[in-house]
Amino acid sequence: MTAGHAAPDDPAPQRRKRRQFTRRQQVLDTAARMFFERGYEATTTQDIGAELGLLKGSVYYYISSKQDLLFEIVQEYHQDTRAYFERILASDRTPIEKLRELITTETAHTATNLTRSSLFYTEWRSLDPDRQQTIIAERARHERAVESWIREAQAAGDVRPDTDPRLATFAIFGMVNSVYRWFRPDGRRTAEEVGAEFTELVLSGLSTR
Amino acid sequence: MTAGHAAPDDPAPQRRKRRQFTRRQQVLDTAARMFFERGYEATTTQDIGAELGLLKGSVYYYISSKQDLLFEIVQEYHQDTRAYFERILASDRTPIEKLRELITTETAHTATNLTRSSLFYTEWRSLDPDRQQTIIAERARHERAVESWIREAQAAGDVRPDTDPRLATFAIFGMVNSVYRWFRPDGRRTAEEVGAEFTELVLSGLSTR
Structure with a gap:
């Protein structure tokens, strides 16, 4: 998943924004749960990406740093x-x-x-x-x-x-x-x-x- | 400083025991202060030894583990x-x-x-x-x-x-x-x-x- 490039079936800007917002919330909720369960130190950015099913290359689009x-x-x-x-x-x-x-x-x-x-x-x-x-x-x-x-x-x-x-x-x-x-x-x-x-x-x- | 070997000027057992007790308390007080100031993770056993003025070889006589x-x-x-x-x-x-x-x-x-x-x-x-x-x-x-x-x-x-x-x-x-x-x-x-x-x-x- 990449941002900034409009595909032919691109949703309306509003809907896309909403989807990005939801995605962001998923990232935060998943990170919060993992930090809570395993501890902050023991959880890596890659762990969070994997839990979210993100491709290796997309992790840093969603997560700048732990x-x-x-x-x-x-x-x-x-x-x-x-x-x-x-x-x-x-x-x-x-x-x-x-x-x-x-x-x-x-x-x-x-x-x-x-x-x-x-x-x-x-x-x-x-x-x-x-x-x-x-x-x-x-x-x-x-x-x-x-x-x-x-x-x-x-x-x-x-x-x-x-x-x-x-x-x-x-x-x-x-x-x-x-x-x-x-x-x-x-x-x-x-x-x-x-x-x-x-x-x-x-x-x-x-x-x- | 090593234990278990009686030197000619060895103090009476009572006094030695008291000295060991005081030394143990110094180790604990120093470790507590260093953990408190720097955090447990950031403090090493060698740091504590150095702060106490212990020779490198004696540290593990006083400190089994952090x-x-x-x-x-x-x-x-x-x-x-x-x-x-x-x-x-x-x-x-x-x-x-x-x-x-x-x-x-x-x-x-x-x-x-x-x-x-x-x-x-x-x-x-x-x-x-x-x-x-x-x-x-x-x-x-x-x-x-x-x-x-x-x-x-x-x-x-x-x-x-x-x-x-x-x-x-x-x-x-x-x-x-x-x-x-x-x-x-x-x-x-x-x-x-x-x-x-x-x-x-x-x-x-x-x-x-």
């Missing part, structure tokens, strides 16, 4: 995260409601995207330092937001005055981000139930009730 | 954990008090032993599967104990009846085990303060108050 694939997979994971984060940030809810929404959504998101979230945490160090920085900066925004919501809720009298908002933020992300370690899609609880339970634990823990 | 060193470092970390766990388990405190003691101690322990706790979490996959199993089995005992304390406290009416003890256990360990990611010895809070804050967050979160 490192790029890993970064794209991790970025894809963070794109969803960014989407709900921005939505919650822009909403006119109270700080406590924002906190509730973020913990619930982020826990369920981590559990639902198990392959990608595991990859992100276990293969983190395989990313170039520059790319690590890109992601660290983005995650720092979420942490600052959560910390400021806790602080605002504290000022409003809804969160215990003796709570340290920064430590509570670390506790929340530590809890939420570790879900990939033990969650199984065929387990006793759904991703949503875990999200609800963790949210309740944190909010009761912070509450002045 | 893998053995990593396992010994991780085991050393877990030996302390085991000590306080058994103490708490054998005490006649209430389930809530045991929970409080374990969360406080384990959080502070993770923060205080930053090099070893980081190594444990980041280089986990470099251990042989058999050795991983040894440690998994040990940690599973802690998890089961915490879960049963929550369950007992729930039966006594001290923990919210709608809490899922197993999910709460995962939440607790997720929180406590992630401390190595962000804690810095020269930071704003001491290891003990973090332990106290995390404990308060969890116990308030579970409480029926």
Whole structure:
């Protein structure tokens, strides 16, 4: 399969674009699964090409480098995260409601995207330092937001005055981000139930009730 | 330096034993620091020997293999954990008090032993599967104990009846085990303060108050 040359039975540009998009997604999904199952180091670009049934010569049309694939997979994971984060940030809810929404959504998101979230945490160090920085900066925004919501809720009298908002933020992300370690899609609880339970634990823990 | 041959100025057996013990500890501490700073894969046995000032021929007297060193470092970390766990388990405190003691101690322990706790979490996959199993089995005992304390406290009416003890256990360990990611010895809070804050967050979160 090669790109850029129009054959007589070439589909309409729209359709071709859609097909390329689907193909790209297949490449990313296959790479994510293989990195997850065998580890990033142990998986070669040729392994991924073979799994996709690509001819030897076409592999590099789809895969520039293993490192790029890993970064794209991790970025894809963070794109969803960014989407709900921005939505919650822009909403006119109270700080406590924002906190509730973020913990619930982020826990369920981590559990639902198990392959990608595991990859992100276990293969983190395989990313170039520059790319690590890109992601660290983005995650720092979420942490600052959560910390400021806790602080605002504290000022409003809804969160215990003796709570340290920064430590509570670390506790929340530590809890939420570790879900990939033990969650199984065929387990006793759904991703949503875990999200609800963790949210309740944190909010009761912070509450002045 | 060779072992097994008594030189005329050989120290008393006791003193020699003590010196060997100190030397072993130096080897482990140096290896732990180097694995932590450069990563396990990137550090060679010869690097560790050179850092310790060992002659090329003596390295293998002190270091059988890199893998053995990593396992010994991780085991050393877990030996302390085991000590306080058994103490708490054998005490006649209430389930809530045991929970409080374990969360406080384990959080502070993770923060205080930053090099070893980081190594444990980041280089986990470099251990042989058999050795991983040894440690998994040990940690599973802690998890089961915490879960049963929550369950007992729930039966006594001290923990919210709608809490899922197993999910709460995962939440607790997720929180406590992630401390190595962000804690810095020269930071704003001491290891003990973090332990106290995390404990308060969890116990308030579970409480029926």
